[in-house]
Amino acid sequence: MDASQSQSLTVKARQLRDDAIQTIGTFGVGHIGGVLSVMDALTVIFYSKANIDPKNPRKQDRDRVIMSKGHAGPAMYVVLADLGYFPKEWLKTLNKNGTNLPSHCDMQKTPGIDMTAGSLGQGLSVAVGMAMAAKLDKNPATIYCIIGDGESQEGQIWEASMLAGSRKLDNLVVMLDYNKMQLDGKVSDINDIYPVVDKWKSFGFYVQDIDGHDIGAISDAIDNAKCSGRANMIILNTVKGKGATFAEAAANCHSMTITEDMWRKETGRYDA
C-alpha cells in the first residue's frame, strides 16, 4: 500500500470513528471500546481488500466479514452505511424500537451483515464452515472473522481453530482484537490468553503479530495471509476505545454512557 492510500484510509478511519461515536452517543450508551479498537482493521478490509458490492450484498463470490465479537455491531454499521448498503439515516435508529441496527450483529435485519453474532465464540465456527463450503465450491471468497480477546476464553474458539488449522483453511483470515480488556477488567487478571501467538501457532495457523492501528501493517498482513497456504491469524494489538479521548481515559470503556456533549466535543460535529 502506498503512502497516499494509507493516508486516505487513515482519514477514512477517523471519519468512521466519529460516525461510531456519534451513533452510539445518539443512543446514549454502548460498546464504544471494542467498536473503536477494530475500526482500523475494518477500514482496511472494507475499503481496500474485500471483494464486495454494496448494490449486490448477497453476491455469491463476495468476501465475507464475520464480526464474531458481535457487540462491535455499530462498527460494522457505520462502515456499511458509509459504503451505501443502507441509508446513513439508519444510524440514528441504533438500538431503538424496531431498528434494523441492533447492538449485536443480525444477518436477518441488516444488509451487508454476513452472520449473526452476540453469543461469544460462535462466529469463528461459522467462518470455518463458510471457508470449508467455499473450498468445496471453488468459490474464491476470502472469509474474514474478527474475534475478541475476552471472547477467546470461550472453548468454541479453540474447537473452531483446531479444525481450521488441521484443514489448512488458507481462505480464512481471523483477526484477534487484542485490546487486553474485557467487561470486568484486564484479560490478564481475569483469565489470561497469553501467550496468544504461541497458542495460535500451535493450532497450525500462520500468525502475524502487528500494531492493530497501523493501516499499512494491517494491509501488508492481509496480503501476506493470502499467500500463506495456511489458516491465518492476524493479532491486532489495539487500544480499547482508540480515538475517543473520553474512552481511552476511562478505567474501562467496554460499554459506557456517552452524552450529547461528549460525542459533539469528541467529533467536533456541532451541526449534525
Next chain:
Amino acid sequence: MTTDEREIRQTLAQALVSLAERDERIVVLDADLMSCHATKCFKEKFPERFFNVGIAEQNMIGVAAGMATMGKIPFAYSFAPFATRRCYDQIFISVAYSGLNVKIIGSEPGVAAEANGGTHMPFEDMAIMRAIPKMICFEPTDATMMEKALPQIADYPTAVYVRMFRKKAAKIYDESLDFKLGKAITLKDEGKDVTLIASGIMVERALQAAEILAEQNIGARVVNIHTWKPIDAQAVKESAQKSGAIVTCENHNVYGGLGSAVAEVAARECPVPMETVGINDEFGQVGKNAYLSEVYHITTADIVNAAKKAISRK
C-alpha cells in the same frame, strides 16, 4: 407387528446419498460418530461433501451454519443429547435465530440409548428443541417413514430436528404410506372411548395397547404424531371430539414433550380427560429397552392402565 428389515440409520444414510445425487447442496457432518450412524456410504460416494469435524459438537453446529449461509443444506449428526443439549446455544443462535437451514439428526432417543446409560439418554431433547422458535421437531416411527420424510425435511426452508431411533424399529408402515411432515397419521379410527397419541417406539406399544383394550370392550383410537412441532392441532381436536379422552405415549420426559404439546392444544381448544405416559422427571440409566421401559413406566401395560384412568375421569 414385525421388526423392520431395515435400520432407520441405514435408510436415512442411503436416502441422503440418493438425494445428494440430485441435489448438490446436500452435505453431511458428524462429530466422530459416523460408524454409529452408517453414514460411511455417504462418505464413500461423496467424500468431499462429508465432514467429520471430530468430537466438537458446538463447533459442528457453527460449521454447519456457515455452510448453510453459503447455500448448502447440511445434515449434522450426533447422539441426541450431544446434538441438542451439548450445543443448544449454538443451535439457538447460529442456526435458528440466524434463520439458517441446518438439519440436525439426534440418534438414540430416550431408553434406546440402552447400555450407554444416563449421560447418553435424552428424555428432554424434544422439549428443549421445541422451545426454539420455528424449530421443526420430528420423530420418525420406522424406516419407511424416515425415507419418505427426508425429501420434505430437505425441502423445508429452515431448521429441522430429527429425533432418530437408529436401529430396526417395529415396522408400522408400508410403501403406501402417504407421509406429510406436520400431519398426524391415524392408525386406528374405530374406537370411541379413548385416543392413544404416540410417537417413535411408543407407536407399536400403543397399537398393542389398543388390542388389549379391545379385548376388554374398550375402543381405542391410535394416532401417530411424528411431528411434535408444529403439532397437528386438528388431529388433537378430532381425537378429543371422537373419543372424549386422550393418552399420550412418548419415550421422553412428560415435561415439555409430546404430552405437553398435545395438552397445549387440548387445554385451549378441546379439554378432555388426559393422561401422559412417558418418563416422569427422571434421569436415564443403563439397561435394556424392555427393562428401562418397565422402570420408567412406558410399557404397553402402562398405556392400558393410563387409558382406563383417562376414561374413568370422563
